[in-house]
Amino acid sequence: MFKNTFLLLLLSMTIASEVSAQNQILTPELLWKIGRLGLECVSPDGQTVVYGVQRYDVAANNGNRVLFALNLATGETQRLTDFEKTSGDAQFHPNGQKIGFLMDGHLYEVGLNGLSSPSKVSDLEINGFHYSPDGKHLLFCKDVKLDKTPAELYPDLSKNSAKIADGLFYRHWKSWHDHAYSNVFFVGYADGKFTDEPKNIQNERFDSPLTPDGGMEQITWSPDGRFIIYTCRKLNGTEEAQSTNSDLYAYEVSSGKTLNFTEDLRGYDRDPVFSPDGNYLVWTSLATPGYEADRPRLMILDTRTQQRDELTLGWAYEANHPTWAADSKSLYFTAAENFTQQIYQINISDKKIRRITNGTHDYTAIKMAGSQLVTTRNSMVNPAELFLVNPLKGTATQLTFVTEEVWKNLAKPTIERRTVKTFDSKDMNVWYVLPPNFDPNKKYPTLVYCQGGPQSALSQFFSYRWNIALMASQGYVVVAPCRRGMPGSGAAWNDAITGRWGDAMKDYLSATDAAAKEPFVDASRMGAVGASFGGYAVYWLAGNHNKRFKTFISHCGLFNLESFYGTTEELWFPHHDFEGAYWQKNTPKMYLNDSPHRFVQNWDTPILVIHNELDFRVPFGEGMQAFQAAQLKGIPSRFLSFPDEGHWMSKPQNSMVWQKEYFGWLDKTLK
DSSP states (O other): OHHHHHHHHHHHHHHHHHHHHHHOOOOHHHHTTSOEEEEEEEOTTSOEEEEEEEEEETTTTEEEEEEEEEETTTOOEEEOSOTTSOEEEEEEOTTSSEEEEEETTEEEEEESSSSSOOEEOOSOOOSEEEEOTTSSEEEEEEEEEOSOOHHHHSGGGTTOOOOOOSSSOSEETTEEOOSEEEEEEEEEEETTEEOSOOEESOOSSSOSSOTTTOOGGGEEEOTTSSEEEEEEOOOOHHHHHTOOOOEEEEEETTTOOEEESOTTOOSOEEEEEEOTTSSEEEEEEOOSTTOTTSOOEEEEEETTTOOEEETTTTOOSOOEEEEEOTTSSEEEEEEEETTEEEEEEEETTTOOEEEOOOSSSEEEEEEEETTEEEEEEEETTEEEEEEEEOTTTOOEEEOOOTTHHHHTTSOOOEEEEEEEEOTTSOEEEEEEEEOTTOOTTSOEEEEEEEOOTTTOOOSSOOOSSSOHHHHHHTTOEEEEEOOTTSTTSOHHHHHTTTTOHHHHHHHHHHHHHHHHTSTTEEEEEEEEEEETHHHHHHHHHHTTOTTOOSEEEEESOOOOHHHHHHHOSOTHHHHHHTOSOTTSSSOOHHHHHSOGGGGGGGOOSOEEEEEETTOOSSOTHHHHHHHHHHHHTTOOEEEEEETTOOSSOOSHHHHHHHHHHHHHHHHHHTO
16 A cells, blocks of 8 residues: 555656646746757768857856767767867868867867867967868968057057047947957968968958958868968958958969959858869859848859859849758758748759748758758747758758757747738738747737847747747747848848838837737737847837837837947948938938937837947947936836947846846836
8 A cells, every 4th residue: 555655646746747847937047058059060971960069157157168079870979078168160170080179269179089188289379260171281260460559659658548540440349459350371281280380361451251250151272272262351441331342362372372253243242162073162142232131142153164153043032051962063051931041952053942941940050961961940939959951851850959958848938920911011920929838818918029130030040138938938928020121021021121211110010000909919018129120129119109018128229320320330231221321411311210319209108228338330329318318208217238248148147137137127017
């Protein structure tokens, strides 16, 4: 009898544990426990995949990234690097027996046998590298100081803190110019060591790769090792601040000669990828000068005939992450169609495009692994993991379960898709993310999520700041409109807001009104939240919502388009999107009609303003102006700022404070 009682007790405890696990919801604390996975590289034989996992220690306010190797045949995983260090930029040596990677800015190598520790190749501090195809050389990027500092200009005043500029672009995103430039070098290499002195193939006051978000995908070797192709925007100062015209340069190793072969293409050109047989070079190119969010198209150069063509001519969507098939007859790429990032294949011979994958998720990176594709996949309610995709069938098999420790125990939100008519009778996709254990008979407080960009896809992304699953898990319905200006519905929809940001704001109002009619939405408890362009949207809505919203949260948003124009660094952006400067003879209409500061007289709703002091993209004064306006109008408001953060949140404890203030504000003003 005791035995049966014990078994019943054990069974009841197990059931209770399972129910408890299923009822657990995502919290900010749990979000920061999730390992953040990124795909690194695949071995030449396609049998081994290297990936990195970033984990954070909130108490220590730091994080480390560890590299792992996964054998696709056996399923075995080998840890390659130290848990106490941060490692990345991994690449296989051409012999496939060892892996090079960066750790603390230095180049290391480690074998796949699991018997040896990583060994340092060089004491040089570098930004990235590539092995030559024969393994006898390396190219790498390194910062080279080419300008004098004010202390060097005035050595008798060596403790001065002056900053001196003779042109614009003296600061960018969150950093002041440091008098150094990232240049490309190459060097002889054998047996894990440099065999001669590195040679700077630029020695110029220009960066390669492009900053701040460029990586080694912008630089490559030709398969025969004859050329180094690198991406660079060879402009400085005020001219650089107004131009997106980056080009691809071919440096011939034997002669030292450099050729610009995209000189006539006036927008961004980057991400060069040679076909395995060396007969073709493909890269992404943006056609419109100054338009940073133009449709990325694939350009192709036949290296035998020098004939150049647009491979994706007539394709209405973007083409990202070009990856060659092993036979050099086709390419794989990703694109946002119907607001999810999927994988496609294009044939070189007839330029026909075939969609490979489907589903309510995003594929965010791809590498060839023999005849299959290794990719990262995520959704709004699932963090990134590695998947193996069969390109013939489109089937996907999950390879890693890095996030499972936290994720498997959670009650998860659900995603639904709606189509809403806009103010001008266009169809707009709207994502609805519903709370865990959703009850359709209840009425929920609701957040209208305003995406940034403005031309960034509102697809099935998983963010660690604007985490929609986290919002829904706190008991909110999240409504995420794919308003005009976003990739995912063709180039025309993406381009529709140039000079007309107000139309996108009307899209938000259309989505809000449609949501208010849903039986599970409490129309008396709706809020609008967003960052960057989404923060701009919140400020605009605050002056034009006509009592639709009960609260607002804006992070790093544009408040006054004139002051933004006068202080931002990448001037090509307002030149394109605003259609020029506010002092032009015929003032662009956006300054007059669409600047949120012109509607402050209508503000009447509580607002949380968040802005970071190192945000040079949307400078700090934008948030200060908005908070000052709210305070002077007597509107309940709060100002949250971080002196050591830029346009995004990067530090664990800062981010935790951000989340606590964010949800604390919603608890106070919406629930």
